[in-house]
Amino acid sequence: MGAAPASRDVTSYGMGLAAPLALFFLVFFVAPLLQLFWLSLHNDTAGLHWGLGQYLHFLTDPFSLGVLGSTLLLGAEVTAVCLLLGFPIAWLYQRVGPKLQTIIILIVLLPLLTSVVVRTFAWIVILGRQGIINATLQSLGIIDTPVKLLYTQFGVVIALAQVQMPLMTLPLITALGRIDPNLDDASCSLGAGSWRTFFRVVLPLSLPGVIAGCTLTYAAAITAFITQSLIGGGQMLFMPMYLYQQASTLQNWPFAAAISIIFLLAVLAVVSVFTTLGRMSRGYGGA
Amino acid sequence: MSGRKRTWEAISFELVMTVIAVIALVIIIAPSLVVLIVSFTSGFSLRFPPPGYSLRWYAELWNAWQLHFAAKNSLIVALWATGLSVALGVAAALAISRSRTLSARLLDSLFMSPLVLPALAFGLAALMLFSLVGLPVSLLTLVIGHTVVCVPYVVRNTVAALAQLEPTLLESSAVLGASRLYTFRRIVLPLIRPGIIAGAFIAFMSSFDNVPVSLFLRDAATDMLPIRMWQDLEGKLDVTIAALSGVLIIATVALVAVMERVTGLSRRLTN
Numbered sequence: 001m002g003a004a005p006a007s008r009d010v011t012s013y014g015m016g017l018a019a020p021l022a023l024f025f026l027v028f029f030v031a032p033l034l035q036l037f038w039l040s041l042h043n044d045t046a047g048l049h050w051g052l053g054q055y056l057h058f059l060t061d062p063f064s065l066g067v068l069g070s071t072l073l074l075g076a077e078v079t080a081v082c083l084l085l086g087f088p089i090a091w092l093y094q095r096v097g098p099k100l101q102t103i104i105i106l107i108v109l110l111p112l113l114t115s116v117v118v119r120t121f122a123w124i125v126i127l128g129r130q131g132i133i134n135a136t137l138q139s140l141g142i143i144d145t146p147v148k149l150l151y152t153q154f155g156v157v158i159a160l161a162q163v164q165m166p167l168m169t170l171p172l173i174t175a176l177g178r179i180d181p182n183l184d185d186a187s188c189s190l191g192a193g194s195w196r197t198f199f200r201v202v203l204p205l206s207l208p209g210v211i212a213g214c215t216l217t218y219a220a221a222i223t224a225f226i227t228q229s230l231i232g233g234g235q236m237l238f239m240p241m242y243l244y245q246q247a248s249t250l251q252n253w254p255f256a257a258a259i260s261i262i263f264l265l266a267v268l269a270v271v272s273v274f275t276t277l278g279r280m281s282r283g284y285g286g287a
Numbered sequence: 288m289s290g291r292k293r294t295w296e297a298i299s300f301e302l303v304m305t306v307i308a309v310i311a312l313v314i315i316i317a318p319s320l321v322v323l324i325v326s327f328t329s330g331f332s333l334r335f336p337p338p339g340y341s342l343r344w345y346a347e348l349w350n351a352w353q354l355h356f357a358a359k360n361s362l363i364v365a366l367w368a369t370g371l372s373v374a375l376g377v378a379a380a381l382a383i384s385r386s387r388t389l390s391a392r393l394l395d396s397l398f399m400s401p402l403v404l405p406a407l408a409f410g411l412a413a414l415m416l417f418s419l420v421g422l423p424v425s426l427l428t429l430v431i432g433h434t435v436v437c438v439p440y441v442v443r444n445t446v447a448a449l450a451q452l453e454p455t456l457l458e459s460s461a462v463l464g465a466s467r468l469y470t471f472r473r474i475v476l477p478l479i480r481p482g483i484i485a486g487a488f489i490a491f492m493s494s495f496d497n498v499p500v501s502l503f504l505r506d507a508a509t510d511m512l513p514i515r516m517w518q519d520l521e522g523k524l525d526v527t528i529a530a531l532s533g534v535l536i537i538a539t540v541a542l543v544a545v546m547e548r549v550t551g552l553s554r555r556l557t558n
Contacts, residue, residue, distance in 0.1 A: 010461040010470070011385060011454035018382035018394050021375040021438065025397055029435045032412035039415060085311035092308035105553035106543060107316050113489075113539050114319060115496045117516040118532040122318030124524065125325055125333050132321065132335045158314075165315055173557045194300035215403070223405040225499050226517055240407045244502065247411050257415075260408035271403050 033264075040257035054258035064242075064259075071222050071239040072266065074156065078221035079214050081161040082168040086213065089165075090172035091202075105173075112166035120227045123159040124150060127231070151233035159231045164220045168213035175209020176202070207281035215274040219267055239263045319536050326526070326533035333524050344530035351527055357515040364426055364501075364511070365494040368433035372490045375434070376441030377483055383442075384449040399443065401436045406499035409435065414503040424506050432500040437490035441483070444555065448482025449475075481550040488546050492539075 043053035058064045093104050111119055126132045127149040134146040149155050179202065187197040203210075225240040232238065243263065247256035321335060326344060328337030348354065379398060383391040401409065413432050414424070422428060452475065460470040501511040519525050546552040 010467065011457045013381040013385070015382050015386065015388075015390065018379040018391075021379035021398060021442075022394060024375055025435070028413065028416075028431050029401065029409070030397075032409065032416040035415055035419065036408065036412035085307060085314065088304045088308035089311050091304050102547070102553055104312065105557065106547070107312050109543060109553065109556065110319060110539070111315055113492050113543060115513060115516075115532070115535050115539075116498065117496075117513045117520065118322060118535050119318055121516075121520055121528060121532055122322040124520070125321055125335060125529075126318060128333075128524075130332075130334060135335065162314055162318060165311070170556050177557065193296035195296060198300065219403040223407065223499070225407055225502070226513070230517070230520060240405065240499070243405075243407055243411065247503070253415065256411060260405070260411055263405055264408050267403060267405055 036257045036260055039254055040261050042254045045252060045254060054255050055262070057255065058258055058262055067237050067239060067242045068262065068266065070236070071263075072270075074153075074160070074228075074238060075218045075222040075270070077153075077157045078160045078164060079168075079218045081157060082165055082217045083210065083214065085161065086165055086168035086172055087210075089169050090176050090206075090209075093173050094176050108166050108169045111163055116163060116224075116226050117230075119163050120159060120230045123155070123162070123227075123231055127155045127159075150231065151235055153236070156228060156231045156236065160221050160224055160227050163224065163227055164217045167216040167220055171209045171212040171216070172206065173209075175206040175212075179205045204281075208278055211274050211278040211281060215271055215278075218270055218274070222267065239266075322529055322532045323536055326529040328526060328529075331526065333526060333529060344526045345533070347527050348530045348534070351531075353510070354512070354515060354527075354531060357510040357512040360426065360429075360505075360509055361495050361512040364429045364433055365491050367426075367430040368437050368494040369487050369491040371430065371434045372438045372441045373483065373487050376438045376486070376490075377445050379438075380442045380445035380449060384446045385454075395442075395446075399439050402439045406436055406497075407502070410500040410503035413500070417504070424504050424509065426509055428504045429501060429509060429511070432504045433494040433497055436497065436500055437494050440489040440493065441486040444482045444486030444489070445479060447555070448479035452478055482555065485546065485550040485552050485555045488542070488550070488552070492542075 040054055041050060041052065043049045043051040089104065089108065093101055096104070124131075128134070129146040129148075129150070131149070133149060134143070137143045137147070183201055183205070184197060187201045188194070192200065222238070223240055225244070228236075228238045229241050232241075239259065240263075243256055243259045246252045246259060325333050325335055325337060327340045327342065328334070329339035329341035329343065330337060376398075379394070383395050383398075410432060413428070413435075417424065417428050456474055456478075457470055460474050461467075465473070496513055497511075498513050498517065501514055505511050505514065516528055516531065519528055543552065
């Protein structure tokens with residue numbers, strides 16, 4: 001098992017090959033983010049006076065905190081919907097033959113690869129005042145006047161859930177594929193019913209996939225600029241639009257930088273919570 | 288008694304799961320179908336079902352020069368960003384894929400971090416850097432920004448392909464006297480090529496569709512297609528945009544079908 005001496009190891013490549021990309025990232029990814037952080041530590045737009053004014057402004061302003069809170073909540077709602085709908089898809093995938101499997105994967109993949117503006121546009125057509133849902137309900141006589149679906153939290157959540165569904169479903173399919181099918185049979189032959197087997201055996205063993213899916217979905221949902229702004233409309237403000245308004249319309253770069261840093265830290269915090277849970281669940285799954 | 292109970296339980300469980308799965312699949316596919324159908328309307332509004340069918344909005348698309356201009360820019364940027372991502376990403380993936388050192392793992396997290404960090408924050412940061420060094424926004428700044436957010440797809444897919452490569456193949460090639468470069472060209476590259484192509488494809492699609500980074504790194508002279516569409520939609524519900532969406536959906540489905548043939552895309556993304 002001992003590793004071959006590095007000079008004779010023909011199966012690996014030198015770390016030097018990573019240098020170009022590392023350098024590229026240092027200059028065009030790390031440096032800009034550091035500069036963003038540096039600018040956020042200035043109290044005036046000209047960037048002359050140091051201070052924590054921008055952060056204090058954000059953290060003492062109920063409006064800003066409300067935007068942050070509703071963004072984090074939105075992510076949780078979208079993730080929950082994706083998990084609820086995505087898990088059965090992954091489960092069905094394991095149940096059907098190879099032909100249907102490919103069809104399911106391609107259906108799941110389609111939104112991931114279709115333009116996000118197109119996907120969001122479709123939801124406007126579906127949810128609008130004269131959209132499909134309202135037209136159907138009206139023609140069935142269930143409602144008299146159109147229900148407001150567009151520019152509501154419900155609309156944003158359902159549109160985002162559809163847009164982000166592949167990010168949840170693909171890791172789940174991978175995770176479920178790695179579970180030994182004998183465990184399912186064993187649990188059933190020991191007298192556990194399908195529901196109990198699902199909640200006590202399948203779900204715990206698929207936790208690494210659940211957590212990977214939740215991480216990706218959550219991060220994508222709260223940073224989704226287009227869907228949030230087009231389906232949410234002007235009434236609902238989330239962090240990405242707030243950031244964009246401050247930077248682009250109001251030209252308040254230091255405050256926009258502080259919003260970015262706070263947003264970034266919030267995403268990182270959520271991701272690390274998920275990662276920690278993931279590490280714990282892997283220990284559980286491997287036991 | 289218990290046997291019957293279990294059967295009933297099994298049926299209820301399978302029924303609930305299947306019904307939810309089918310509903311979910313319908314929700315996923317419905318928006319694309321709706322746009323596709325509406326884009327063939329003969330009317331002026333986005334009514335579903337349309338009053339009649341025609342190709343008039345597709346014909347209209349032919350004269351929409353602003354969209355042509357934006358589409359051309361998006362295509363140029365996506366091609367360059369993909370090329371750069373492949374060149375930088377494949378080399379980096381070779382370096383980090385089989386190394387278990389701390390530096391390899393740190394580099395891996397660094398290269399993956401654009402996937403979770405808010406791209407809009409990065410877009411703003413990049414704009415600040417470019418304006419600090421006096422580089423005006425142009426197709427070049429767009430290519431650089433897009434490469435940062437597209438590289439992770441190439442790295443991830445190449446690393447996955449390399450992980451499935453048998454190390455003994457490389458050893459036997461070396462034992463038979465082939466140089467490392469020869470082994471790479473004749474053995475490694477052909478075997479990991481589908482992985483690289485799949486990564487490049489996803490990188491291309493995500494660059495072509497990128498909004499958050501483009502938003503800050505372009506101006507009127509370098510308009511990008513998704514942003515043009517977004518701004519058009521904010522103003523009014525344009526049926527021309529529905530036709531354009533139809534073109535994009537059909538192109539996507541065609542590309543995915545080709546990629547499925549060439550690289551087994553669906554298998555690659557679930558492993």
